[in-house]
Amino acid sequence: MTLSAASRSEIQGYKARYPEPRSAVLPSLWVVQHELGYLPVPAMREIAGILGLEPSEVQAVATFYSMFLDKPAGEHSVVVCRNVSCALRGADELAAHVERTLGCPSGGTTSDGQFTWESTVECLGACGGAPAIQVDHRFHENVTPEVMDAILGRSRSQPAPSVGGESEAASTKQRGEPKTAPRAKRTSRPKRAHIDPGDL
Amino acid sequence: MANKTTTPSSSEGLAEAEKVTVTIDGREVAVPRGSLVVDAASSLGIHIPIYCAHPKLDPVAVCRMCLVRVGKMPRLQPACATVVSDGMVVTTQSPEVAKVREGMLEFLLLNHPLDCPVCDRGGECDLQDFAVRYGPQTSRFPITQKSHAAKAVVLSDKIELDQERCILCWRCTRYYDEITGEKELVLVRRGIDTVIDSFNGEPLTSDFQGNLPEVCPVGALTHRQYRFQARPWDLQRTKGICPECSYGCNINIDARDFEIKRFASRDNPQVEDMWLCDRGRYSVEKWSHGSRVRHPLIRAGGEVREVGVDEAVAEAARQLGEVLRLHGGGAIGVIGSPMLTNEELWLLQRLARETLDCHNCDHQLDELGNVSADEHSLGIAEIEDCETVVVLGAEPEANTPVLTLRLHKAQLRRGVEVRRVEHDASPASLGIKGKRLVGVIADEVHRAYAADMADALASGNTLVKRLTVTRGVNGRGAKDMGMLPTQGPGYSRVTGGKDGRQILHAASAGAIKALLLVGAETVLRGAGILAEKALAKVDVIIAIEPRAGIVANAASVVIPGHTYFEKRGSVTNVEGRVQRVSPALPPATAAPQETRVLAMLAAALGATGWGTGDPFEVNTMLSQAIDAYRGAGNGGRALWKRQGEPR
Ligand code: SF4
Ligand code: FES
Ligand code: FES
Numbered sequence: 001m002t003l004s005a006a007s008r009s010e011i012q013g014y015k016a017r018y019p020e021p022r023s024a025v026l027p028s029l030w031v032v033q034h035e036l037g038y039l040p041v042p043a044m045r046e047i048a049g050i051l052g053l054e055p056s057e058v059q060a061v062a063t064f065y066s067m068f069l070d071k072p073a074g075e076h077s078v079v080v081c082r083n084v085s086c087a088l089r090g091a092d093e094l095a096a097h098v099e100r101t102l103g104c105p106s107g108g109t110t111s112d113g114q115f116t117w118e119s120t121v122e123c124l125g126a127c128g129g130a131p132a133i134q135v136d137h138r139f140h141e142n143v144t145p146e147v148m149d150a151i152l153g154r155s156r157s158q159p160a161p162s163v164g165g166e167s168e169a170a171s172t173k174q175r176g177e178p179k180t181a182p183r184a185k186r187t188s189r190p191k192r193a194h195i196d197p198g199d200l
Numbered sequence: 201m202a203n204k205t206t207t208p209s210s211s212e213g214l215a216e217a218e219k220v221t222v223t224i225d226g227r228e229v230a231v232p233r234g235s236l237v238v239d240a241a242s243s244l245g246i247h248i249p250i251y252c253a254h255p256k257l258d259p260v261a262v263c264r265m266c267l268v269r270v271g272k273m274p275r276l277q278p279a280c281a282t283v284v285s286d287g288m289v290v291t292t293q294s295p296e297v298a299k300v301r302e303g304m305l306e307f308l309l310l311n312h313p314l315d316c317p318v319c320d321r322g323g324e325c326d327l328q329d330f331a332v333r334y335g336p337q338t339s340r341f342p343i344t345q346k347s348h349a350a351k352a353v354v355l356s357d358k359i360e361l362d363q364e365r366c367i368l369c370w371r372c373t374r375y376y377d378e379i380t381g382e383k384e385l386v387l388v389r390r391g392i393d394t395v396i397d398s399f400n401g402e403p404l405t406s407d408f409q410g411n412l413p414e415v416c417p418v419g420a421l422t423h424r425q426y427r428f429q430a431r432p433w434d435l436q437r438t439k440g441i442c443p444e445c446s447y448g449c450n451i452n453i454d455a456r457d458f459e460i461k462r463f464a465s466r467d468n469p470q471v472e473d474m475w476l477c478d479r480g481r482y483s484v485e486k487w488s489h490g491s492r493v494r495h496p497l498i499r500a501g502g503e504v505r506e507v508g509v510d511e512a513v514a515e516a517a518r519q520l521g522e523v524l525r526l527h528g529g530g531a532i533g534v535i536g537s538p539m540l541t542n543e544e545l546w547l548l549q550r551l552a553r554e555t556l557d558c559h560n561c562d563h564q565l566d567e568l569g570n571v572s573a574d575e576h577s578l579g580i581a582e583i584e585d586c587e588t589v590v591v592l593g594a595e596p597e598a599n600t601p602v603l604t605l606r607l608h609k610a611q612l613r614r615g616v617e618v619r620r621v622e623h624d625a626s627p628a629s630l631g632i633k634g635k636r637l638v639g640v641i642a643d644e645v646h647r648a649y650a651a652d653m654a655d656a657l658a659s660g661n662t663l664v665k666r667l668t669v670t671r672g673v674n675g676r677g678a679k680d681m682g683m684l685p686t687q688g689p690g691y692s693r694v695t696g697g698k699d700g701r702q703i704l705h706a707a708s709a710g711a712i713k714a715l716l717l718v719g720a721e722t723v724l725r726g727a728g729i730l731a732e733k734a735l736a737k738v739d740v741i742i743a744i745e746p747r748a749g750i751v752a753n754a755a756s757v758v759i760p761g762h763t764y765f766e767k768r769g770s771v772t773n774v775e776g777r778v779q780r781v782s783p784a785l786p787p788a789t790a791a792p793q794e795t796r797v798l799a800m801l802a803a804a805l806g807a808t809g810w811g812t813g814d815p816f817e818v819n820t821m822l823s824q825a826i827d828a829y830r831g832a833g834n835g836g837r838a839l840w841k842r843q844g845e846p847r
Contacts, residue, residue: 041400044399044400045399054382054383054384054399055399055400056383056384056385056386056398056399057383057386059386059388059399059400060386060387060388063388063389063390064387064389064390066390
């Protein structure tokens with residue numbers, strides 16, 4: 001078994017909550033990603049087993065959402081928006097710069113396990129500060145290659161912060177938890193950290 | 201998609217009959233209420249292109265190929281998912297619709313590899329056909345910028361997937377959802393990256409994968425067996441019945457250069473409902489191999505002589521006649537096969553009983569006990585009308601796999617309760633009471649248990665019908681024809697004789713002195729050493745046999761037979777449906793068909809009134825002899841009087 005007893009019982013709980021076990025797939029996937037940091041194949045099979053579904057149904061959901069990871073991710077996540085506004089303000093050059101600096105293509109993880117980055121995301125909703133990026137789910141706007149270097153350098157020396165900024169202390173759930181950030185963001189706006197180049 | 205339990209009630213039955221009138225492209229048509237626009241149009245001969253829609257699957261309307269103008273609705277509507285209403289006005293042919301079709305096809309072809317010349321589907325592909333008929337004839341997109349996906353992905357030992365050719369219509373995933381319930385294929389990832397795949401790329405394990413290339417509208421899913429074998433215009437198509445089991449699935453036999461290349465489904469809603477099992481579909485190869493008997497042979501004193509058919513028949517009659525004169529009919533054993541046609545089986549048992557005064561006849565080796573027409577009163581499609589179906593013993597469907605799909609459909613679509621129980625379960629413990637129609641399904645071995653179960657469940661208001669899964673393509677017909685040791689045609693009472701195994705025992709003990717074996721190679725092979733002993737011991741062995749093997753090697757007279765795909769006649773499926781077969785391949789021998797040889801043999805033995813042995817003529821004769829076969833025709837069920845009813 002790949003999953004801890006705690007995760008298994010959490011999934012059981014979700015199963016009991018909905019009339020259709022299929023409805024419990026999404027929350028169950030979060031449980032697994034929180035525990036393991038990504039969704040290994042045996043874990044998806046295990047979810048299917050608990051929910052009484054075919055493993056293929058779980059995989060279909062898991063692969064549909066880009067925020068679920070199918071392989072272990074680096075300590076820090078870096079997302080470079082290349083949607084229209086950002087593209088017009090130099091996002092392509094920025095992405096190329098990140099690729100050169102980190103030495104791996106979009107979607108990849110650096111060999112030291114520090115960074116996983118990608119540039120194939122939808123508009124981050126920060127067009128006003130294009131080009132925009134997210135590092136560990138925190139926004140940075142009007143980013144230039146120099147600013148990028150500074151942010152990456154600063155992150156490299158630290159563990160990833162947990163979401164919300166209230167507690168910087170590392171917890172065991174740290175790597176998975178940031179993925180819930182967009183949801184938290186909506187209810188608690190102040191927690192969204194906008195950092196302008198001037199702050200650095 | 202989980203719950204589509206609709207129990208037909210009488211009010212629904214009425215609604216079904218009700219008609220509404222719609223106008224399509226200026227023509228009026230009355231169609232049943234609840235029909236889809238696409239079907240209403242096709243009843244007028246108006247073609248609306250579809251990809252995701254499929255007659256056996258629920259509509260999803262994901263491909264947007266079928267958009268048409270409906271009344272004053274602001275946007276075009278999917279014809280595959282729009283239900284007709286009275287007075288509806290539909291336009292399928294207008295510049296507006298044409299433009300949308302062209303646009304849809306341009307999208308579909310954007311990243312399509314255009315590899316039709318090496319695609320197995322070329323010539324029978326909906327993408328090809330619609331592109332020609334409705335598509336833009338040129339592309340605005342440079343071919344060098346197409347995005348690529350994996351080609352020739354091996355999904356299993358049977359199926360290959362070309363992800364570039366896939367148009368994401370979801371038919372394959374819905375087939376797995378709705379028809380088999382196995383959900384082996386799903387859509388993985390999303391947007392431009394979406395592909396069809398199995399969980400973690402693991403091989404498919406379904407027993408019904410061969411239907412996938414048929415539901416796929418394009419060349420994305422293909423048969424590995426048929427890969428690069430033929431083009432549709434190379435194929436000669438013959439309507440036939442699948443040779444693998446007694447379910448009687450309707451197939452098209454596609455042959456190229458006198459070799460069968462594939463079996464394709466030929467939708468018969470009463471039987472297989474267009475779904476074939478892989479065992480049957482991929483049994484193609486069996487029919488192109490094996491060495492054949494091509495000339496009549498007489499074997500005497502260690503010498504084998506090639507002779508003409510007339511001489512072989514005369515010699516066979518002489519040898520059989522001699523045994524009959526010296527030892528009587530009891531010293532003769534006649535074994536046929538469930539692969540023979542009704543016409544052959546009926547003549548064969550007649551030859552045995554009437555001409556050779558022999559009661560030792562069988563079409564297989566197991567002890568079957570008493571067989572009754574009651575055991576196939578339940579029709580395959582009737583399963584959906586049952587309230588409860590009791591399935592006795594371990595998987596009777598193992599012998600007729602497609603039955604599994606019918607049971608699944610009955611459960612899913614009609615809410616039929618399917619109870620799987622031990623073969624000796626007590627009827628009282630099932631708690632089935634007050635049901636209108638109950639089905640009992642069992643295999644041949646559990647025939648007696650099924651009869652007891654049916655008797656116990658039947659009462660004043662409960663009608664119980666049975667389906668017994670026979671073995672061999674014409675295992676049911678063989679019994680109907682009376683190729684049984686203790687029952688004659690139509691399950692009539694006759695003087696009892698030895699069954700198949702007893703014949704072989706008696707032969708190896710020397711009590712049986714002559715064997716007449718028709719197409720019995722496979723049956724005898726199943727008996728192993730016992731058959732070899734019998735064949736070594738008996739001197740007079742008359743064999744009509746298509747294939748070389750233990751029988752042809754031992755026989756004193758061999759007359760070349762015809763394989764299942766070389767002959768004309770009828771076979772009866774598990775539910776008593778009489779279906780015609782005709783040659784899909786030219787015979788490998790110049791000898792006449794078995795029915796004619798049997799008629800010649802009877803005449804040579806002095807019998808009269810047998811006619812020429814023409815299969816149609818024999819069919820007429822047997823239909824007169826067996827009541828139930830009179831109204832069956834081609835494709836109808838033989839209707840038997842229920843036991844206890846006056847005949
Ligand atoms: S593989 Fe064929 S059936 Fe399946 S989604 Fe693609 S085109 Fe449709
Ligand atoms: S386009 Fe980049 S944030 Fe909107
Ligand atoms: S056929 Fe109607 S939307 Fe696909």
